[in-house]
Amino acid sequence: MPDQPHFLQSEKQNLHVERAEEDARVEPLQLGQRVREIRLSQNLTLEEASKLTGLARSTLSKIENEQISPTFSAVTKLVNGLGIDIPQLFTQPKRDRAGGGRRDITRFGEGRPHPTPTYEHELLSTALTRKKMIPYRTAVRARSFDEYKEWVRHDGEEFLYVLEGQVMLYTEFYEPILLGVGDSAYYDCEMGHALVSVGEEDAIVLWVTA
Template sequence: MSEQAHFLKKEKQSVVITRSHREAAVEPLQLGQRVREIRLSQNLTLEEASQRTGLARSTLSKIENEQISPTFTAVTKLVNGLGIDIPQLFTQPEEKKAASGRRDITRKGQGRLHPTTTYEHELLAAELSGKKMVPYRTTVFARSFEDYQDWVRHEGEEFLLVLSGQVMLYTEFYQPVALEEGDSAYYDAEMGHALVSLSEEDAVILWITA
């Protein structure tokens, strides 16, 4: 099953996860305005952007109007189809200026949240533009590889560090491996991969994509 077909199926079958304490605090990261800005900067119509990304015109319209939150696969299609990288999608364009250094601090619980059916990503250092890597703190909702139905894959390399709980890391060319608090992994993100929680509580990891 293709990634697109898989996630269309997941959209129809997705179960609402009731976590009242999270619902009160979660403000999903709004990517619609940024997607529209990038599309218009390339003088693309919705139809042209649809052809480039492989996403339906109606799906693109809903993303731009904040009617739906894009899945990780949809984000990957946007990145590849529009010829940008992930940091460009999540941050404003960098203004060229002379500087000896820069810094961004994210206080606990104050990162930009982007929840999906399998993860809840908290983007860190979100105020910095033009980053060469994207750090985020992720709560892993998935409990089985079947929650994905297909591999997750995208450009770049990834590093993960387990902050709490226990996870199972599935990778396309290796046997699944259990990772506990303090364990880490570095891998090629173009290789199919998926992560599920093994612990009673949702595991939490630090993820860095470059």
């Protein structure tokens, strides 16, 4: 979510800001939206989140779209599977004030590991919450497009940069393309996409998802 805008120090504008903050505090919690935000912040597809939580993909989708309310059992599975606590799930994220000076350093090899059947993700800058983009370093395990049961797709846009090896980038509306060290791609994440290593060694890529 965008930060709050700068404002002039006049009584009228201060009153307006105070009222806006009061409105934000009483805004009802949209649990489905919170589940979706947390899932995307961990760069998980619905399929991956389903495997981690033990909830059916269709059930997760209905929860995120506010079509059903999760039972206590489902909430427990969400909390355990996503590695969060219950207050984090039920508390509305605080809005950051403008003009911050946030910074986070991730030393080589010290990112948070997040393995999947086709990728070995290393999530970067994990100490910062509510980032506007999600950076991660990935070893691409897959050697064939057939290893994907379905297209990978999620909200936002994505930047891909090849650090080591070669990869074949598959996208739903374009022909597959071979990318080598120093090559990059930028694409819409709602378009189906998948990455495959070309060669004996796993290719290493840098991904940034916004």
